[in-house]
Amino acid sequence: MLEYEATDREDVDVLVTGGTVVTMDGDRNVYQDGAVAMKGDEIVYVGTAEEARTLYDAKEDVDASGKIVMPGLVNAHTHAAMSVYRGMADDLPLMEWLQDYIFPAEAKNTNADMVYHGTKLACAEMIKGGTTTFCDMYYFEDQAAKATKEAGMRAVLGETVLDFPSPDSVDPAGGIKYAETFIKDWKGDDLITPAVAPHAPYTVGPQSLKAAKDLADKEGVPYIIHLSETQSEVEQIKEKHGKTPTEYLNSLGILGDNVVAAHCVWLTENEKDLLVNTGTGIAHNPESNMKLASGVAPIPDLMDKGGYVGLGTDGAASNNDLDMFGEMDTTAKLHKIHSMDCTAMPAQRVVEMATIGGAQALHMEDKIGSLETGKKADLIVIGTDSANMTPMYNVYSHIVYAADHNDVETSIINGQVVMRDREILTMNEDAVKAKGREIAEHVAESLREEPDGSS
Ligand SMILES: [Zn+2]
Numbered sequence: 001m002l003e004y005e006a007t008d009r010e011d012v013d014v015l016v017t018g019g020t021v022v023t024m025d026g027d028r029n030v031y032q033d034g035a036v037a038m039k040g041d042e043i044v045y046v047g048t049a050e051e052a053r054t055l056y057d058a059k060e061d062v063d064a065s066g067k068i069v070m071p072g073l074v075n076a077h078t079h080a081a082m083s084v085y086r087g088m089a090d091d092l093p094l095m096e097w098l099q100d101y102i103f104p105a106e107a108k109n110t111n112a113d114m115v116y117h118g119t120k121l122a123c124a125e126m127i128k129g130g131t132t133t134f135c136d137m138y139y140f141e142d143q144a145a146k147a148t149k150e151a152g153m154r155a156v157l158g159e160t161v162l163d164f165p166s167p168d169s170v171d172p173a174g175g176i177k178y179a180e181t182f183i184k185d186w187k188g189d190d191l192i193t194p195a196v197a198p199h200a201p202y203t204v205g206p207q208s209l210k211a212a213k214d215l216a217d218k219e220g221v222p223y224i225i226h227l228s229e230t231q232s233e234v235e236q237i238k239e240k241h242g243k244t245p246t247e248y249l250n251s252l253g254i255l256g257d258n259v260v261a262a263h264c265v266w267l268t269e270n271e272k273d274l275l276v277n278t279g280t281g282i283a284h285n286p287e288s289n290m291k292l293a294s295g296v297a298p299i300p301d302l303m304d305k306g307g308y309v310g311l312g313t314d315g316a317a318s319n320n321d322l323d324m325f326g327e328m329d330t331t332a333k334l335h336k337i338h339s340m341d342c343t344a345m346p347a348q349r350v351v352e353m354a355t356i357g358g359a360q361a362l363h364m365e366d367k368i369g370s371l372e373t374g375k376k377a378d379l380i381v382i383g384t385d386s387a388n389m390t391p392m393y394n395v396y397s398h399i400v401y402a403a404d405h406n407d408v409e410t411s412i413i414n415g416q417v418v419m420r421d422r423e424i425l426t427m428n429e430d431a432v433k434a435k436g437r438e439i440a441e442h443v444a445e446s447l448r449e450e451p452d453g454s455s
Contacts, residue, residue: 015058018065038377072132072378074358077283077312081118110167115140123151129405158197158224172208197224229263246271281361288314310361381410
């Protein structure tokens with residue numbers, strides 16, 4: 001009888017049981033003593049542990065009793081490889097930080113090797129902090145793709161296009177060509193979505209902005225861009241093109257449901273409507289915007305209008321970490337104090353932004369962002385044993401205000417357990433960190449050199 005029952009149950013690969021399962025599905029269902037079953041790269045069941053035990057036999061069991069189970073976090077905007085520039089230049093406004101420090105350091109140090117190892121370091125930090133998908137914008141994205149794939153993470157990786165020489169291209173045509181090759185090489189991968197990423201309206205001219213859009217449309221891949229990050233950008237674009245940045249992009253036919261626009265801080269009412277009505281994804285980066293004193297993005301407005309808003313950390317050079325728990329906490333508090341209204345950004349809304357909202361911003365909501373049957377098997381298990389998590393009344397409040405990235409215990413991406421009990425299984429974390437420190441020594445050295453190369 002027992003044997004008959006055992007064979008009657010369906011075989012699955014991973015079964016997570018127990019704990020509070022926060023699904024982020026359309027009804028925002030939360031299961032106490034819940035369960036998630038995964039087969040291959042897909043979720044095949046979300047419900048109660050009691051029912052799941054009668055239905056499934058698993059190759060790998062994850063006991064989440066007393067813990068929180070939720071969709072993996074989506075970091076909607078970052079520059080992963082810049083982790084090796086963490087803390088290199090701080091306390092400066094964006095234009096000075098970028099022109100006087102970041103671009104010169106990148107000219108000397110950003111190469112294929114740096115991008116590979118820098119991205120690996122970023123993946124280590126993100127996996128340990130509960131991120132399962134990230135959206136990247138940098139150079140040598142083929143190397144970022146290799147590192148990300150080895151780490152077992154999911155990502156949208158945008159190859160940067162600029163109108164001046166960049167670390168991997170001497171001119172914009174070269175950038176587009178690099179992106180084209182990268183897209184062709186990686187399109188259709190189960191973890192990596194290749195993309196093209198013109199840096200911003202103030203660093204890329206209309207011709208290249210449009211050429212990149214044509215490439216994204218032709219290949220059916222995302223188009224990633226920084227937009228309306230600072231007031232000085234708005235002034236520059238108005239002076240040059242007679243329009244605000246979002247209106248300018250709209251006039252070029254760029255906005256749309258394959259676009260991810262990062263920052264969107266300085267927007268008129270018309271620009272908010274343009275972003276929302278065109279289905280353009282919006283990546284909110286509050287800590288970077290605060291640190292560079294760029295401003296406060298009108299996120300509650302954009303969400304009220306039905307915009308696709310995700311949450312991002314931006315790069316580690318402007319944050320200075322890739323911690324989505326810190327970012328969630330900041331987001332809730334920033335919008336409350338900015339509006340002097342403590343209801344402006346409730347905890348649940350912030351969790352939405354970090355999960356399903358991020359999936360929508362990246363135009364991947366049919367695949368990720370919630371725990372639902374048929375979606376990709378991306379989830380995290382958060383421990384509740386730490387003093388900072390004790391006791392627990394409301395799970396959304398806990399995720400946003402009490403949880404620390406160190407509370408993330410287990411991470412599953414595309415059905416693969418990539419971290420178990422805080423040990424990353426897809427890489428040697430110590431070796432990855434050592435390589436990051438080694439690269440930083442070269443970076444520090446290069447910054448001491450004169451521009452002509454002499455020291
Ligand atoms: Zn950025």
